[in-house]
Amino acid sequence: MKTEHENGAIGVETLGMTMRFGGFTALDNASIAIPAGTFHALLGENGAGKSTLVKCMMGFYHATSGQMLVAGREAKIADPKAAHALGLGMVYQHFTLVPSLSAAENLVISREDAPKIIDWRKERADLGAFMERMPFAVPLDRPVRTLSAGEKQKLEILKQLYLGRRFLILDEPTSVLTPDEADEVLGHVRGLCEAGEISVLMISHKFREVTAYADDVSVLRRGRLVGQGRVADLSHQAMADMMMGGQSLAKPAARSGQRGETVLALDGAKARDRSGLKDILIERLEVAKGEIVGIAGISGNGQTELMEMLTGQRPLEAGTMTVESTPYTATRSETRTLGVRVLPEEPLHNACAPKMSVAENIALRSFDANGEGTRFWLKPSAMKALADRLVGEYKVKTASLESPIASLSGGNVQRAVLARELTGRVDLLIVANPCFGLDFTAVAEIRARIMDARNRGAAVLLISEDLDEILELADRVLVMSEGRIAYETPIAGADTATIGHYMAGHQ
Amino acid sequence: METDLGLWAVPIAMLGGAIRVSTPILFVSLGETLTERSGRINLGLEGTLVFGAMSGYALAVMTGSPWLGVIAAAITGALFGLVHGLICSLPKVNDIAIGIAMMLLGMGLAFYFGKPFIQPVAPDLPAIPLGWWSDLPQVRAALQVNVLFLIGLVAAGVLWWMLKATKIGLTLRVVGDSTDAARALGLTPSLVRTLATAAGGAFAGIGGAYLSLYYPGSWNEGISSGQGLMAVALVIFARWNPIACVGAAMLFGAAGALGPALQTIGVSSGYYLFYAAPYVLTLGVLIATSSPTQALSGAPGELSINK
Numbered sequence: 001m002k003t004e005h006e007n008g009a010i011g012v013e014t015l016g017m018t019m020r021f022g023g024f025t026a027l028d029n030a031s032i033a034i035p036a037g038t039f040h041a042l043l044g045e046n047g048a049g050k051s052t053l054v055k056c057m058m059g060f061y062h063a064t065s066g067q068m069l070v071a072g073r074e075a076k077i078a079d080p081k082a083a084h085a086l087g088l089g090m091v092y093q094h095f096t097l098v099p100s101l102s103a104a105e106n107l108v109i110s111r112e113d114a115p116k117i118i119d120w121r122k123e124r125a126d127l128g129a130f131m132e133r134m135p136f137a138v139p140l141d142r143p144v145r146t147l148s149a150g151e152k153q154k155l156e157i158l159k160q161l162y163l164g165r166r167f168l169i170l171d172e173p174t175s176v177l178t179p180d181e182a183d184e185v186l187g188h189v190r191g192l193c194e195a196g197e198i199s200v201l202m203i204s205h206k207f208r209e210v211t212a213y214a215d216d217v218s219v220l221r222r223g224r225l226v227g228q229g230r231v232a233d234l235s236h237q238a239m240a241d242m243m244m245g246g247q248s249l250a251k252p253a254a255r256s257g258q259r260g261e262t263v264l265a266l267d268g269a270k271a272r273d274r275s276g277l278k279d280i281l282i283e284r285l286e287v288a289k290g291e292i293v294g295i296a297g298i299s300g301n302g303q304t305e306l307m308e309m310l311t312g313q314r315p316l317e318a319g320t321m322t323v324e325s326t327p328y329t330a331t332r333s334e335t336r337t338l339g340v341r342v343l344p345e346e347p348l349h350n351a352c353a354p355k356m357s358v359a360e361n362i363a364l365r366s367f368d369a370n371g372e373g374t375r376f377w378l379k380p381s382a383m384k385a386l387a388d389r390l391v392g393e394y395k396v397k398t399a400s401l402e403s404p405i406a407s408l409s410g411g412n413v414q415r416a417v418l419a420r421e422l423t424g425r426v427d428l429l430i431v432a433n434p435c436f437g438l439d440f441t442a443v444a445e446i447r448a449r450i451m452d453a454r455n456r457g458a459a460v461l462l463i464s465e466d467l468d469e470i471l472e473l474a475d476r477v478l479v480m481s482e483g484r485i486a487y488e489t490p491i492a493g494a495d496t497a498t499i500g501h502y503m504a505g506h507q
Numbered sequence: 508m509e510t511d512l513g514l515w516a517v518p519i520a521m522l523g524g525a526i527r528v529s530t531p532i533l534f535v536s537l538g539e540t541l542t543e544r545s546g547r548i549n550l551g552l553e554g555t556l557v558f559g560a561m562s563g564y565a566l567a568v569m570t571g572s573p574w575l576g577v578i579a580a581a582i583t584g585a586l587f588g589l590v591h592g593l594i595c596s597l598p599k600v601n602d603i604a605i606g607i608a609m610m611l612l613g614m615g616l617a618f619y620f621g622k623p624f625i626q627p628v629a630p631d632l633p634a635i636p637l638g639w640w641s642d643l644p645q646v647r648a649a650l651q652v653n654v655l656f657l658i659g660l661v662a663a664g665v666l667w668w669m670l671k672a673t674k675i676g677l678t679l680r681v682v683g684d685s686t687d688a689a690r691a692l693g694l695t696p697s698l699v700r701t702l703a704t705a706a707g708g709a710f711a712g713i714g715g716a717y718l719s720l721y722y723p724g725s726w727n728e729g730i731s732s733g734q735g736l737m738a739v740a741l742v743i744f745a746r747w748n749p750i751a752c753v754g755a756a757m758l759f760g761a762a763g764a765l766g767p768a769l770q771t772i773g774v775s776s777g778y779y780l781f782y783a784a785p786y787v788l789t790l791g792v793l794i795a796t797s798s799p800t801q802a803l804s805g806a807p808g809e810l811s812i813n814k
Contacts, residue, residue, distance in 0.1 A: 081693060096691040098684045099808060101677070109677040110692055118672045276798060 009199045010071040010166045011036035017066035026052040028223045037196045041210040044220035045439040059083045089165030091156045093172045099145035135188045150181030170202040186213045207236040256455045260289030263459035268319035280305045280483040292460040294474030302483035307432045339427030347417040354406035359387035361405045390419040411442035432463040517768045523649025524764020525757045531714035533659040533756035535738035538710025545703035546683040546809030550606030552711040553735030554613020555587045559715025561617040564726040567629035577716040584712020585705045592701030632721045666749035683807035746805040762788045
């Protein structure tokens with residue numbers, strides 16, 4: 001395979017690509033040209049038709065009408081294999097690496113002509129030679145599971161190059177990366193474009209990355225191509241206007257109120273990490289009324305474990321955890337009397353019963369409450385009324401209150417859980433990666449809700465891998481690195497470079 | 508002529524027991540390792556084991572060749588695995604439930620077809636006397652090693668190598684670890700899993716043939732006493748590693764020989780309690796090697812117990 005496209009980057013063009021699912025037009029007459037060796041960005045909100053377009057290009061879908069030109073020649077792409085044979089490759093938003101295999105094993109098995117019996121000595125030599133030509137390296141022998149998100153993303157891109165692909169589609173490649181990792185990965189991708197090795201079509205939500213790395217941009221809204229141009233000629237505002245089509249974003253509520261007394265306090269809290277080999281040790285962590293404490297850090301530095309400690313999923317080996325000066329073990333009665341609410345990461349997985357209905361999931365906090373006491377018989381009418389009200393208030397898009405919550409899109413699950421968690425008394429709100437994978441409107445709205453809870457006097461602990469989010473919302477910024485709180489600064493003195501430094505584990 | 512060895516009789520008898528008793532468990536756990544590495548659990552191997560014991564015995568009686576019996580047991584085992592694998596490839600089918608159904612089906616069919624073979628005597632599988640160098644009859648008895656045990660050891664090594672250095676092995680691991688990744692590579696996960704389950708069934712069938720053709724060496728309805736199920740548990744203990752399966756099976760076999768071994772030196776109280784030793788041991792290791800706060804290392808990501 002590798003020999004077929006050794007002449008470097010190829011250009012790809014779509015002409016009037018249209019895709020209909022029944023009566024619904026997901027993509028309407030989209031024509032996009034990506035000349036060889038250029039970096040093209042594809043912008044659009046969730047549901048704007050970006051994935052439909054790239055799936056048509058890769059042969060996952062067969063476009064209702066329209067044509068595709070690959071290297072100037074018309075190409076019929078029947079399935080992904082045909083796309084691969086033409087040198088087209090895609091890096092998916094979710095990693096498609098096999099976690100328990102090493103990087104080397106992942107690369108070799110992804111090859112269509114992988115040998116029946118693998119001569120590892122020869123393969124290692126070939127891989128070494130291949131890696132030498134590449135601008136970046138990843139450890140080849142460790143199981144992929146142990147690699148950082150940045151390394152995995154680099155490996156995904158390396159895999160495409162290893163397979164001899166000359167046109168790459170990147171689907172939100174930086175959504176799990178830190179700013180530094182994102183810059184590194186995209187910088188290298190840009191370098192490969194400039195060297196004429198590949199052409200790139202990148203789906204993105206982030207204007208900063210589009211401006212910094214792309215040559216051209218196309219904007220989709222509701223399946224239509226609503227704008228195109230040289231990135232150099234467009235401002236962020238112009239791109240946002242094209243994407244949103246004049247809708248306004250919810251602005252984060254202004255900060256108001258005073259920092260009150262301490263609500264959550266961790267003292268020398270120690271627990272094992274997921275591998276069981278290292279400790280998570282939080283010497284001192286305080287969150288007071290009316291403030292948002294943001295914990296930044298690269299994923300895998302103990303944030304997940306900290307969240308599990310706070311939600312009672314991971315036992316403490318030493319130290320104390322108190323809420324309003326009472327020891328706290330996150331039992332249902334404690335969360336209720338102390339007003340603790342939690343929005344964990346991946347809420348469908350961590351905070352919902354996926355196959356139960358939207359109404360039932362919204363009632364999970366309150367279904368057994370009867371004033372101050374508890375009830376034995378449920379009251380479906382009250383549950384339904386609550387769900388009805390919250391679905392309206394938080395704009396949760398669902399077919400009905402009886403639909404299983406797993407059938408909702410990610411943003412709507414997030415909204416539904418947030419609605420549940422912010423209803424009733426909220427003295428302490430613990431949030432992890434609340435906006436992961438959501439589009440602009442959902443992000444802006446969820447952030448506004450969190451700020452609003454703070455302004456109403458709640459203590460908020462925000463654990464996030466998105467540094468921009470922390471800088472936008474937090475009053476104090478903490479950095480977590482290797483299971484410790486490595487750095488703390490009030491937001492007024494926060495400096496991205498310093499924070500990034502500590503995130504990367506430098507002292 | 509018996510030589511009195513005193514307390515030494517216990518470890519020697521346990522070694523002999525480990526070699527003798529572990530073979531069917533080794534085969535079943537190798538088969539289950541193969542199946543689970545592809546992302547499926549086949550709890551039906553107990554039924555496959557019993558049916559393999561019956562069909563192997565029946566064919567050995569009819570043809571007079573124990574090896575034809577072993578081959579027949581492998582084929583019927585593969586068929587059972589194939590049925591399990593095909594049913595589980597249908598949407599929304601739970602592999603554990605199907606496994607239990609297949610287990611009961613296998614045992615029921617074996618009892619039904621096996622009735623006429625309880626009386627006749629089949630030829631035994633050959634054993635190699637590896638204890639020729641010793642004058643002690645106990646050592647010689649302990650080192651009567653059956654050929655199937657040696658084949659099992661080789662198979663464990665081959666499986667280990669296959670998972671590491673062949674396309675088939677890597678494909679199996681990809682499918683077992685991530686269905687999405689497998690699809691992205693253009694593989695058909697359900698096909699790979701079905702084949703892996705069939706191969707795993709063949710292993711379990713051979714284990715069954717060992718039971719009826721060597722030790723205990725006759726066909727009756729209580730022949731397996733749950734060894735197939737134990738082997739499935741041992742796979743977790745062996746962390747899905749074929750080489751570790753050998754150690755786990757030997758340990759289990761040795762524990763099973765504890766009761767009879769103690770009897771030879773005159774400890775006869777609590778006899779039935781010692782018979783429970785392998786089961787207590789399995790329970791003990793599973794508890795000792797698991798943790799509520801750690802991810803199970805080495806577990807294939809697509810196993811339904813991990814989701």
